[in-house]
Amino acid sequence: MxxxxxxxxxxxxxxxxxxxxxxxxxxxxxxxxxxxxxxxxLDPKQRELIALAVAVSLRCDGCIVVHTTEAKKLGATNEEIAEALGVAVAINAGAALVYSARVMDAAEAVAV
CATH class of the missing domain: 1.20.5 (Single alpha-helices involved in coiled-coils or other helix-helix interfaces)
Incomplete structure (x- = not known):
């Protein structure tokens, strides 16, 4: 790690x-x-938890380390961080579903 x-x-x-x-x-x-x-x-801790979910979605290691540090300084627990990350996982899975539908639409439109 x-x-x-x-x-x-x-x-x-x-x-x-x-x-x-x-x-x-x-x-x-x-x-x-x-x-x-x-x-x-939003209070600062909420902003940092949102930033962590976005950081995961963007796959930004720098964002992860900065916002994890700040969230912990503001009293965020590992459980709160995990819940925020659960939102990121769900949104990313949802985005994959939405874009899968787009691929299927494109597949039908470009059928050769």
Missing amino acids: LNWKEYRTQLRDRIGEFAKIAPETIKGYQTLSNAGQKTNH
Whole structure:
């Protein structure tokens, strides 16, 4: 398995290097990242649990380590994290079903 603490440090360092080269890109990312927090409709822990489900769906290791760390800092339990991940599993399975229907539709449309 991945050494998540080491990976997070390496990722932070590499993104820091990228920020020096492309500061406006990082500024734009931070604006997007902070935008939802301003409404306060969801508490920070809920936002992190959602971020974890999305991270799994996107298969983003960097997102996983950052949002797992933040979720745990905010008091998320392993059971809460597992429940959020269950949503990701269900949505990804659902998406596979929807796209399977699209493939079947395409198969009928392109019949040779």
